[in-house]
Amino acid sequence: MRKKEGNKEEDILKAAIEVFAQAGFYDAKISKIAELANVSIGSIYVYYQNKDDIIYKIFDKLWGSLYHNLEALVNRSDLSMVEKYDAMIDMIFDTFTENSSTAIVIAHEQQRLLLRNKESFTPYYDKFIDLGERIVREGVKKKIFNPNIDTNIFRHFLLGAFRDLINSWATSPEEFQLNSVRRNIKFLSKYGILIHNQ
Amino acid sequence: MRKKEGNKEEDILKAAIEVFAQAGFYDAKISKIAELANVSIGSIYVYYQNKDDIIYKIFDKLWGSLYHNLEALVNRSDLSMVEKYDAMIDMIFDTFTENSSTAIVIAHEQQRLLLRNKESFTPYYDKFIDLGERIVREGVKKKIFNPNIDTNIFRHFLLGAFRDLINSWATSPEEFQLNSVRRNIKFLSKYGILIHNQ
Amino acid sequence: MRKKEGNKEEDILKAAIEVFAQAGFYDAKISKIAELANVSIGSIYVYYQNKDDIIYKIFDKLWGSLYHNLEALVNRSDLSMVEKYDAMIDMIFDTFTENSSTAIVIAHEQQRLLLRNKESFTPYYDKFIDLGERIVREGVKKKIFNPNIDTNIFRHFLLGAFRDLINSWATSPEEFQLNSVRRNIKFLSKYGILIHNQ
Amino acid sequence: MRKKEGNKEEDILKAAIEVFAQAGFYDAKISKIAELANVSIGSIYVYYQNKDDIIYKIFDKLWGSLYHNLEALVNRSDLSMVEKYDAMIDMIFDTFTENSSTAIVIAHEQQRLLLRNKESFTPYYDKFIDLGERIVREGVKKKIFNPNIDTNIFRHFLLGAFRDLINSWATSPEEFQLNSVRRNIKFLSKYGILIHNQ
DNA sequence: AATGAATGAGTATTCATTCAT
DNA sequence: GATGAATGAATACTCATTCAT
Numbered sequence: 001m002r003k004k005e006g007n008k009e010e011d012i013l014k015a016a017i018e019v020f021a022q023a024g025f026y027d028a029k030i031s032k033i034a035e036l037a038n039v040s041i042g043s044i045y046v047y048y049q050n051k052d053d054i055i056y057k058i059f060d061k062l063w064g065s066l067y068h069n070l071e072a073l074v075n076r077s078d079l080s081m082v083e084k085y086d087a088m089i090d091m092i093f094d095t096f097t098e099n100s101s102t103a104i105v106i107a108h109e110q111q112r113l114l115l116r117n118k119e120s121f122t123p124y125y126d127k128f129i130d131l132g133e134r135i136v137r138e139g140v141k142k143k144i145f146n147p148n149i150d151t152n153i154f155r156h157f158l159l160g161a162f163r164d165l166i167n168s169w170a171t172s173p174e175e176f177q178l179n180s181v182r183r184n185i186k187f188l189s190k191y192g193i194l195i196h197n198q
Numbered sequence: 199m200r201k202k203e204g205n206k207e208e209d210i211l212k213a214a215i216e217v218f219a220q221a222g223f224y225d226a227k228i229s230k231i232a233e234l235a236n237v238s239i240g241s242i243y244v245y246y247q248n249k250d251d252i253i254y255k256i257f258d259k260l261w262g263s264l265y266h267n268l269e270a271l272v273n274r275s276d277l278s279m280v281e282k283y284d285a286m287i288d289m290i291f292d293t294f295t296e297n298s299s300t301a302i303v304i305a306h307e308q309q310r311l312l313l314r315n316k317e318s319f320t321p322y323y324d325k326f327i328d329l330g331e332r333i334v335r336e337g338v339k340k341k342i343f344n345p346n347i348d349t350n351i352f353r354h355f356l357l358g359a360f361r362d363l364i365n366s367w368a369t370s371p372e373e374f375q376l377n378s379v380r381r382n383i384k385f386l387s388k389y390g391i392l393i394h395n396q
Numbered sequence: 397m398r399k400k401e402g403n404k405e406e407d408i409l410k411a412a413i414e415v416f417a418q419a420g421f422y423d424a425k426i427s428k429i430a431e432l433a434n435v436s437i438g439s440i441y442v443y444y445q446n447k448d449d450i451i452y453k454i455f456d457k458l459w460g461s462l463y464h465n466l467e468a469l470v471n472r473s474d475l476s477m478v479e480k481y482d483a484m485i486d487m488i489f490d491t492f493t494e495n496s497s498t499a500i501v502i503a504h505e506q507q508r509l510l511l512r513n514k515e516s517f518t519p520y521y522d523k524f525i526d527l528g529e530r531i532v533r534e535g536v537k538k539k540i541f542n543p544n545i546d547t548n549i550f551r552h553f554l555l556g557a558f559r560d561l562i563n564s565w566a567t568s569p570e571e572f573q574l575n576s577v578r579r580n581i582k583f584l585s586k587y588g589i590l591i592h593n594q
Numbered sequence: 595m596r597k598k599e600g601n602k603e604e605d606i607l608k609a610a611i612e613v614f615a616q617a618g619f620y621d622a623k624i625s626k627i628a629e630l631a632n633v634s635i636g637s638i639y640v641y642y643q644n645k646d647d648i649i650y651k652i653f654d655k656l657w658g659s660l661y662h663n664l665e666a667l668v669n670r671s672d673l674s675m676v677e678k679y680d681a682m683i684d685m686i687f688d689t690f691t692e693n694s695s696t697a698i699v700i701a702h703e704q705q706r707l708l709l710r711n712k713e714s715f716t717p718y719y720d721k722f723i724d725l726g727e728r729i730v731r732e733g734v735k736k737k738i739f740n741p742n743i744d745t746n747i748f749r750h751f752l753l754g755a756f757r758d759l760i761n762s763w764a765t766s767p768e769e770f771q772l773n774s775v776r777r778n779i780k781f782l783s784k785y786g787i788l789i790h791n792q
Numbered sequence: 793a794a795t796g797a798a799t800g801a802g803t804a805t806t807c808a809t810t811c812a813t
Numbered sequence: 814g815a816t817g818a819a820t821g822a823a824t825a826c827t828c829a830t831t832c833a834t
Contacts, residue, residue: 008798010246024310026224030825045826082392108313111306111365112222136391144392146385150809153363153374153382154391160362161355167309176351184351187344192390193334193352194280195344206814227819228808238816240810249808418790420706422620426804436820441805478788504709507702507761508618512612513831532787537699542781542789547777549759549770550787556758557751561704585658585741586784589730589748591740602793625828634795636831645829 009047011037016054021170022102025055025109055109056122062102063124066095076165081144082190088135088187090106092162097178100183107167129155158189207245209235211259214252219299220366223253223307253307254320260300261322262294268329279342284384286333290360291380298368305365327353356387405443407433409457412450417497417566421505422452451505454520458498459520462491468525477540480583484531488558489578496566503563525551554585603641605631606657610648615695615764619649619703649703650716656696657718660689664725675738676784682729683780686756691772694764701761723749752783 006077019028030051034041048054054157079087081103096103114121132155165185169176213235217226228249232239234394244253267289277285294301330353337343363383367374411433415424426447430437444450465487475483492499510517514586528551535541561581609631613622624645624654635677642648663685676702690697708715735737759779763770 024314029823034800035826041801042827043797044798046797046799051825071354085391090328104313108309115222115302115306115369139391144393145391146389149386149391150378150382153379154386155382156362156366157359157386161359164354164358164361165351171313180348181351184348185355188352188355188387188390190390190392191344191394192386193337193343193347193386194388196341196389196394232817239808240816241814243809244814400774420710424657425802430821437804437822438806438820439818442818442820447804481787504705510773511618511698511702511765535787537649540789541787542785545776545782545787546774549775550782552758552762553755553779553782554625557755560750560757561747567709576744577747580744581751582744584748584751584783584786586788588782589679589733589739589743590784591738623827628796635829636795637793639830640793 008039008043012039012044012047013057017058017101017105020055021104059106060122063128064107066092067124067128070128074131074135081139081142084135088185093182096166101172103166107163128144134166204239206241210237210242211255213353215256215299217305218253219302256303258320259302260304261320261326264290265322268326272329272333276324279337279340282333287384294364301368302315305361307344404435404439406445408435408440413454413497413501416451419502448500454501455480456518456520458502459518459524462488463520463524466524470531477535479537480531485582492562493574499562499566503559602633602637606633606638607651608642611652611699613700614649652699654716654718655723656673656700657716660686661718661722664722668725668729675733675736678729680780687776690760697760697764700756
């Protein structure tokens with residue numbers, strides 16, 4: 001029991017995600033995280049420098065995962081542009097949706113963290129954004145995506161929509177059919193709300 | 199001279215918006231708000247019950263304003279459906295954009311507040327949503343808007359996109375042309391990213 | 397009671413001296429100081445920045461007092477050199493002896509504080525030392541004090557002896573006759589332990 | 595190979611002296627001592643009961659050494675009284691001076707330790723004091739030392755002066771010529787600051 | 793004997809809120 | 814209404830010590 005059992009670090013992270021999602025970062029108590037992780041308070045500080053470090057690692061893990069998945073996608077040549085775009089939406093959707101508590105934490109805390117110390121946020125976020133923009137630019141070059149759309153604005157548009165929807169689902173899962181949300185995001189981001197000839 | 203007392207209440211609210219935008223709700227100090235409002239700490243508690251009440255009033259004022267403006271719009275019969283939709287976007291855009299600090303506060307704190315005590319959030323928010331959905335349903339009935347789109351999902355999609363973009367602009371105004379953001383929101387929400395016959 | 401009664405700051409300092417003397421700086425609890433001062437924990441932080449600031453003020457007050465008293469003495473021309481020296485010893489003796497708890501705090505904590513942040517120690521200490529050395533140099537010039545003695549070494553010699561003796565008295569007052577200590581310090585520092593013609 | 599185990603105990607003590615001198619007892623971290631001694635944290639508790647025990651052993655070793663050296667001196671009949679006194683000063687001086695970090699630890703921590711648990715301090719200290727007082731009384735009996743001097747006060751006077759000077763030298767060795775310090779201590783304690791016929 | 797991950801008691805400090813003036 | 818000194822509950826974090834291996 002004195003020996004690292006190989007999952008304490010992960011147990012703490014999982015517990016922290018639940019507590020952060022439930023109470024918000026500021027009202028989350030370290031003692032509560034320790035209790036939920038079935039670990040002593042001191043052990044938390046063996047694996048994480050402080051409270052901020054815990055949330056940093058949550059974001060790092062999520063955006064790291066998103067980045068690596070997108071990287072695998074961006075180089076595929078077996079997909080048409082639209083298929084690639086849909087696959088990207090699916091991938092983001094699946095990642096966010098895998099753990100609803102993580103989704104809530106992201107939706108609630110990311111903006112504040114980015115505001116506070118942009119430079120100390122996980123580098124995977126910027127790398128992910130870059131890759132996403134590359135896909136959009138590729139679509140524009142292939143004359144599939146509208147060249148009049150500002151790429152930077154589009155990614156905020158899309159991620160903002162995503163964030164709100166995933167958070168809404170995570171908060172009230174009974175109110176949203178996940179498949180419907182997925183389908184609507186894909187459709188709206190590609191065709192918009194108006195009826196027109198596709 | 200006694201009539202000017204209304205000032206204090208408003209001064210406090212303005213100061214609070216700045217401090218909340220700059221530091222985030224939790225790191226915002228009441229003493230800092232008092233200092234910025236040029237008012238004693240005690241005076242804040244004459245006009246507001248507590249810290250939560252201050253942020254409540256910020257949201258109440260903003261969503262009240264959005265609601266009243268949308269109400270004026272929803273009943274206009276001189277506008278086509280698309281014109282009405284564009285006017286709605288413009289109105290939301292202008293309201294959010296009027297004060298960038300307010301935009302930041304909304305973007306950062308609303309989700310958390312909604313999560314914590316949904317029932318004690320400003321009623322204007324739900325009323326605004328209802329009105330917005332009415333416009334969308336009207337568009338669907340008039341066969342202008344796509345009937346396959348889930349109205350509830352659409353409003354999260356749109357407001358989420360809005361929130362992220364306005365916050366991005368408010369945080370780094372040098373990075374975004376406000377008119378471009380406005381145009382892109384209108385276009386993307388109506389036509390999406392794909393090139394097609396409109 | 398909400399109004400500053402003019403002595404809270406001093407009550408805290410007095411209480412702190414007692415608690416520091418009794419338990420040592422590190423084992424002294426802020427809560428204990430608050431209790432002894434009959435003041436809330438929060439009030440301590442109204443008057444002092446932190447625990448270090450409290451002890452700083454204790455030293456500042458004591459050395460400030462010593463400095464001002466020595467300043468008054470150094471310029472007196474109505475005293476012979478030996479009388480002036482004896483008066484200096486008496487003054488230091490009286491100041492240290494006035495409050496035995498202060499004496500203990502000085503004896504126990506000064507070295508450590510000086511070591512840690514020499515520059516942030518009370519400036520009165522250096523000013524006092526300078527003045528003391530001036531008296532010694534004056535004595536040398538007047539051929540009363542031995543010119544072969546290193547002034548810097550002498551002041552460490554004298555103050556070190558003082559510190560130990562005052563601390564010993566403060567710790568076990570029953571073991572030491574204060575007048576005897578005073579007389580012996582004067583004598584030893586002037587004539588030493590050997591018998592010789594004075 | 596099993597014989598070398600004595601090293602560890604000593605390595606720890608040496609490391610502890612450095613860390614205590616540098617950081618002070620309370621800010622000294624056991625983990626730092628372990629690191630400097632090139633030993634695991636657990637090993638420290640194999641050789642020492644706890645942190646207090648480590649510092650106890652430091653004092654025990656030093657005062658033990660001083661006691662044994664003084665014992666060898668006190669019985670010598672080949673020395674005049676003044677020679678014996680000078681030899682005593684030299685011996686104390688050499689012992690303190692041998693390791694400047696030890697000198698700093700003594701100067702900073704001894705008073706506090708004595709205050710806290712007089713009875714649990716190393717017995718060598720009291721035995722050393724007794725021996726020292728015996729020398730002084732011997733000097734008085736031989737009409738070499740002044741009989742009006744209180745022996746107890748004198749030893750505090752002398753050791754206090756010693757402590758301050760050795761500490762000052764250990765802290766700022768560039769400021770003090772060790773030989774000059776030694777000579778001044780001898781002279782001042784025997785003849786004082788005044789000029790007179792010796 | 794040696795290790796170092798695990799422990800959890802212990803405390804300085806913060807700051808929203810109060811209320812005597 | 815206005816003030817701001819006073820309050821004290823509440824909590825992140827430290828680190829000496831332990832003990833299973």
